[in-house]
Amino acid sequence: MQRSSLSGQRLVLIFMLGSFLFNYPLLSLFDRARTLFDAPLVFVYLFAVWAALIALMAWVVERPERPERGGN
C-alpha cells in the first residue's frame, strides 16, 4: 500500500547499485595509476558514477507519475 511504490523500488535499486559501484571490489578496478581526461582514473570514476546516480534519482522522482488511487 506504499504510495508510488514503483519509484520507491527504483530508488532502492539505485541505492544498491550505488553501494555496489562505490565499494570494493568494483572500486578497485578503477583504483589504478591511470588517467582519463588528464585526471586520475579513480577521481573521474567516482565523480562520474556519483553524477550518474544523482541524474538517475532525479529522473525517477521527478517524472510525472501516472495518477494513482487516492489515499495516503
Place this chain on the structure above:
Amino acid sequence: MLQSPVVISVSFCYLALLFAVAYWGDKRADQGRSVIANPTIYALSMAVYCTTWTYYGSVGRAAVSGVGFLPIYLGPTLVMALGGFLILKMIRTAKANRITSIADFIASRYGKSQLLGGLVTIIAVIGIVPYIALQLKAVSGSYDLIVGYPALIAPKEGGQPVFADTTFYIALILAAFTILFGTRHLDATERHEGMVAAIALESVVKLAAFGAVGLFVTYGLYGGIGDIFQRAMAEPQLAKLTAVAAENRNYATWFSLTFLAGLAILFLPRQFQVTVVENVSEAHLKRAIWLFPLYLLLINLFVLPIALGGLMQFAGQGIDADTFVLTLPMSAQQEVLALFVFVGGLSAATGMVIVETIALSTMVCNDLVMPLLLRTKALALQRERDLSGLLLAIRRGAIVVILLLGYLYFRLAGDAYALVGIGLISFSAVAQFAPAMIGGMYWRGGTRDGALAGLLAGFAVWTYTLLLPSFAKSGWLPASFLAEGPFGFEMLKPQHLFGLTGLDEISHCLFWSFGANITTYIVVSLLRSPTAAEASQATQFVDALKTTRPVGSALWRGSADPAELIALVGRFLGPQRAEDAFATYARRRGVADVKRLEADADLVHHAESLLTGAIGSASARAMVASVAKEEPLSLPEVMNILDEASQLRTYSRELERKSRELEAATSELKAANDRLLEVDRLKDDFMASVSHELRTPLTSIRAFSEILRDDPRTALPERERFLGIIVSETERLTRLVNQILDMAKIESGNVEWRVEDVDLKAVVEQSAAATSQLFHDKGVTLTLDLPPAVAAVRADRDRLMQVVINLLSNAVKFAPAQAGRVVVSLAQVPDGLSVTVADNGPGIRREDQEVIFERFRQGGDSLTGKPTGTGLGLPISRKIVEYFGGRLWVESEPGVGAAFIFVLPLENSRNGTPQ
C-alpha cells in the same frame, strides 16, 4: 583591507543579514505565507550537513588521504536514495506524534520512556559538544589567520585569559544568535521557519564561496584540473593521493566511512531537525532526494584540486592543509576573495552551530530537565500557573550552556588530536541511535529495555574505543592506556580490542560498538514480550505508512475533566494559545463551546499531543496522567484493539476491492448499453435509407404508369420510352432488394460461404469477360495486367467475382466515355495478393474516400448529377473481402482517377475460414 575592524564589521553585517532573513521568514510564516514551503529551500537547508569540517577540513583530509574524504558525502548520497522509504516514514511518524527531536522519537517509540529520552539526550550532547568546539576553533582559527594577513600562519595563541580570547566571544555571540533564531517564542510543533530560511541562504553562500576559491585555484593559479593533476602526479609523494587503497588506507575504511556518514545524515540532531522536524510538506522530499546529493557533489568537486594545488604551492612552508582554502587566495593577494572565503566559513560554522544547538536544547529541555523538574516535588511545579516562560528560559539556558561547553572543550583540547578527528567521533556517537531508531521503525518486537541496553552498550564501547583514546592522544590520559591497555591488559587495548588488528580506529569502533549495540538490543528485547504501551507505540511507528492505522486515542481509556486538561496545556503553552488550540479542536468536532467538549479519549489524546510538542512525549504522558484518571489497558486488551484495527484494515481493503470491481462492472455495463443504443440508431438509419432508396424507383415507376393510364393518346415511341424506364427502374428495384437481402445475410452471418482454392487470376479474367459489354458500350478501354500465374487463395469464388465485377462496373460507370481507360492489375504483395482496379475518372474527394464504403452513401453525386448505383455495392464488397481476412480501400487523386485495391492474404487462407 583585511584588518580586524573590516573583518569584524563584515562578519556582523553578514550575521545581521542572516537575522533579517530569519525575521522575514518568521513574519511570513505568521502571515501564513511560508517562504520555506519550497522543495529547493528544503534541500538547501539539509546542506547544513556541510560544516567547517567540510569547508576547511575536506581539503585538509584530502591533503593526507586523497580521495579518502569522499565517503563522507557518498554515504549520504546513497541514503538519500532510501529517503523515499526511510525519511518519509520518519517524517510521517514525527508529524503524527508531534515529535520534535530524535530523543523524543526514540522515547516515544518505546512506550514514551523518560529514561530512554534522557539517555539519548546525554549521548547526543557528549557526542556533539566536541563537534561544536570544532566549529568554534575553525571560526577563531580562520579569523586569526585572515587578520594576520599577509602572514600565512596564524600566531600561536596560548594561555591568554578567557576574557581576552576571541573564541570566547564568538561562542557568546553565537549563543545570542541561536537564542534569537530559535527561542524567540515557544512553538507547539517546534518549527523555526525563519531559521530554515537563513540556513538555506547560508548553504548558498558557502557553496558559492567554496566554488569561487575552487575556480580561482584551478583556473587562476593553475591551468585547469588536468594541469593540477598532471603536475601533482609528477611528484611521487602527491601521486599517491589519487588512489583509494594507498598506504594505511584501505577499502574497509572506505566502507566504514560511507556507512557512518550514511547514518549521520539520518541521526545527527541537526539533520533530524531540518529533515524531519522542519519539513513543511512530504512532497518536498522528492526534490531533496536528488538536489541535496547534487549540492554535496558540487561542494566536493574542487576539494582535491585545491588540496594538491596547496601542497605544491606551499611545499615545505609548514602551512596547515586545513587552511589552504583561505591561505591560497591570501598568498595570491586576492583580498576580496579571501574575505568572501572567510564569510563562507562563517556560514558553515554558524549554520551548524545554530541548528545543532537548537536541536540539542530542545532535547535537553524536553527529555532531561523537564522530567527532572516535574518529578521534584520541592519545586512545586505542579501548582505553578504558567510554565511557558520557564520552558523558554530552560531552552535559552541550555543553548548558552552547550556553547560554553563547546568553548570549554576547545580550551582544554586546543590543538590536540581530540579536535582533529572529532567529526568522525561525533558521527560514530550518533550512529549508535541507528539500531533503536531503524529497529523501532520496522520491528514490533523491540522493547524499552532492549533499546536502553543496546544504546548503553554501544555508547560504552564507543567511549572506550574512540573517545578515551582521543583523550589519551591529547595527553589527558597516560599514553600507556593506548599502547599497553588499561592496567597492562593487552587484550583490552582500546583500539585493538581482544587483539583485533588490521582495522583503522573508526572501523574498529564501528565494528565493536555496532556488534554490542545490535546484539544487546535484540537479545534484551527478546527477553520479554512488549508491554501494552510499547506494543501500541510500536504499531504507530511500524505502520506509519499504512493507509489506515489505529489512532492513539483508540488505545486510551479513562476519564478526565476538560477544564483541567485545558488548564494543564495552558501552563506549558500559555493560557491564550491553549484556549485557541482547544477552540479549533472543538470546531473540528462540531462543538460550539469548549466547555461542552466531551472528556473522551480523543480529547485526552489531543491534549497530550499538544503537550508533546512543547515538552516531549514522555513528560506529556506523565503530565496528562496527573490530571486524567487513566485505566491502564492490559497487554491482551491492547492486542485486541490492534487486532481489531488490523481486521478493520482488512475489511476496508476488501471493501475497496469490492467497490473497485463494482465500478468496473458498472462501466462495462454502460459501454454495452452505449453499444446497443448505437446499434439501434444504425438500424433506424438503415431503415430510413432503405425506404428512401426504394421510394425513388417506385415513384418514377408510378409516375410513368399513371401517365400511360391517364393519357391514352400518348404516341407510341413515347410509350415505349416510358415502358423502358419502368422496366429499368423495376430492375433497379430488384437489384436493390437483392443487395439488401445480401447485405443482411452477410451481416447476420447467414451466408453459406463455399470456401475453396480460388485462382484469383481466373476470377479477374472471367469478371472482365462478364463486364466487357459495358466497356464496349461506353467506349472505355479495359487493360488487364496479370502475372503468368499466382498462388491460390482460400475464398468463395462467386463472391470474389461479385467483388471484382462490382469494382469493374463502378470503374466503367465513372470513366469518361470514349476516352476512358480502366486498368486491372494483380500482384503479389507482402501480405498476400492484391487486385487493383484503376480508372481515369473524376476521382474521389479525400473526405469521401471512407464515406463511399458506408451503406447508401455514394461519392461524386454532385459530379454525376444523379445516383447511378444502389449504394450497397462497395459496402458488400468490403464485407466479403474482410470476411476472408483481406482489406479493401481506395486511393484517389481528385481529377486524375481512382484506384480500388483489395488484398487477400495467402497464409491465413490456409487456416480455414474465420467466424
